[in-house]
Amino acid sequence: MAITFLETEISELCLGKPAIKAAVTTVTTVKEALTLLKKAGDSYVSVWRGREKEEGVGVGGVACVGRFCVADVICFLCREENFGRPLEALEEPVSCLLVEDSRNIVKHLEINSSVLEAIDCILEGTQNLVIPMHDYTKFKSGRKFLNAPSLSGFSLHSSSEYCWLTQEDIVRFLLNSIGVFSPLPTYTIKSLNVITRDIMTIHYNDPASLALSCIQRAITEQASVAVIDDNRRLIGEISPNSLAYLDETVAAAIMTLSAGDLMAYTDYGGPPEDLVQLVKMRLEDKGLTTMLQLVDELTVSSISSSSSFSSCSSDDDAFSGLSGRNSISSGHYSSVIRSEAIMCFPWSSLIAVMVQALAHRVSHVWVVDKEQTLVGLVTFQSILEVLRGVVDGQSKQCEENSFKQ
The missing domain is CATH 3.10.580.10 (CBS-domain)
Structure with missing residues (x-):
């Protein structure tokens, strides 16, 4: 049990x-x-x-x-x-x-x-x-x-x-013995009501600075900020996990770029040179000489570190076909969006979502419909909550059986 x-x-x-x-x-x-x-x-x-x-x-x-x-x-x-x-x-x-x-x-x-x-x-x-x-x-x-x-x-x-x-350690442990929770893991995430609707979003063309409070919350809650278009389609995400592999110069990018450009700036391949120059130009226009100096000092090392991490992550890229990466291939999105946004559907099973999250080392999976319209997300916490409910149910049943005897 x-x-x-x-x-x-x-x-x-x-x-x-x-x-x-x-x-x-x-x-x-x-x-x-x-x-x-x-x-x-x-x-x-x-x-x-x-x-x-x-x-x-x-x-x-x-x-x-x-x-x-x-x-x-x-x-x-x-x-x-x-x-x-x-x-x-x-x-x-x-x-x-x-x-x-x-x-x-x-x-x-x-x-x-x-x-x-x-x-x-x-x-x-x-x-x-x-x-x-x-x-x-x-x-x-x-x-x-x-x-x-x-x-x-x-x-x-x-x-x-x-x-x-x-949380990942615990979910992985539970997945290894998921049979004890049967048949719950085969139910859809929609039927189990594990889809969280309280999500953080920002429009693709909005200033990234508008998402600052959301990014801070995402760090605390081990979540991400969804980047969406006018039709609420999921374009990508701003993830603290991605920011953790960069350097402090990204602060300048957040305060000067749009949400879409920030995703391109923080891509594992390193910030594109045109965006680096755009950040510097806007800092100079605002008279932020100290921050500009910091960017000048660290840009080279930031690009070097990002490139190093990218080469170390080549094995992970082999799984990109399973990731649910953004598949938009038209317009200007495809030229700049390369950040992962792990996605599933409301009819995906709980065990499938658990495997997907663990395989890509993320603490949440975005839920979208057939048109890639953002519905919500499934978090490790919501998964643990529904599995914890099984224990409460079994405890109640044991008490009832004991009372009958």
């Missing part, structure tokens, strides 16, 4: 997971943390600070309170108070990048917690779980703290290292 299966300890999901290596404190500057992020070669850097007494941990304990990526830095630089002074903004502490109630976004769980407990945390709003690893890993071989002196004297935990447990 599903209820028994979900009592599995999350330690099984952590087998083979790498320890969190790159970490900073809340007082580390954005510039220092960004440097560490690039050197570590990871998509994210974890942020730690001392736990409060009311959390049941002594003053000597520390807790992970969030994580940040390049996309967070990009949105931070796009703020009205920072865009004209990017160099000064980069000297601000990393705590400026964290959401106000970060405790609900990142949560610590013990290694012997159940999968069901992890799912309940996610359904309550947690996006990432921090799990202590066993003592066979040594602290000195793993996590590297920037600004380490501020952590001196802290007792990290009963174990020396931690790992991330993500």
Whole structure:
């Protein structure tokens, strides 16, 4: 039964997971943390600070309170108070990048917690779980703290290292034993009511800056912003996952380009030279000399990094035929739209959508109709919610049977 299966300890999901290596404190500057992020070669850097007494941990304990990526830095630089002074903004502490109630976004769980407990945390709003690893890993071989002196004297935990447990990890684990939820996985996503209608969109020709608040929300919720045309057809998406592989100069692109041009700018092949020049010209027209200087300094390295990532991702491109990429081939769309927008239909089965999302390492799949008109999206959270409902149903049935006996 599903209820028994979900009592599995999350330690099984952590087998083979790498320890969190790159970490900073809340007082580390954005510039220092960004440097560490690039050197570590990871998509994210974890942020730690001392736990409060009311959390049941002594003053000597520390807790992970969030994580940040390049996309967070990009949105931070796009703020009205920072865009004209990017160099000064980069000297601000990393705590400026964290959401106000970060405790609900990142949560610590013990290694012997159940999968069901992890799912309940996610359904309550947690996006990432921090799990202590066993003592066979040594602290000195793993996590590297920037600004380490501020952590001196802290007792990290009963174990020396931690790992991330993500929504993707849990969904992948459930898919491996999907039979315990039968026949639910074969039902359509429409019949299961897992299609989320609360989606973020922006028109193709609108200024990308109009989507800034949506991009910030997408980072927190592990989602994306849909880019649509006049007929509400899905053209592509602005994804924090794509932004995470670029550099902070994308802030200038967001504030000067349209949504459609931004997708072309952030494509894995690197920003087209004509768009780079357009960004510089518009910065110059607005008198934003400091941001222009930052773009000049980092453009070359940004293109180099993007090209490197593109070559490393060649294997992923082999799956593009299964991705549900935008298939519009007429007009000017085809010349600039190359970003993935993973799509399915309302009549797609739940298991098919799960496989599709996991195969392309995305946390959501857009739902469109036959004309590619945007209907909504299916998220890992909505999938976990419907599978969690099976457990509630089985528990209720067991109680009824016990009462009858």
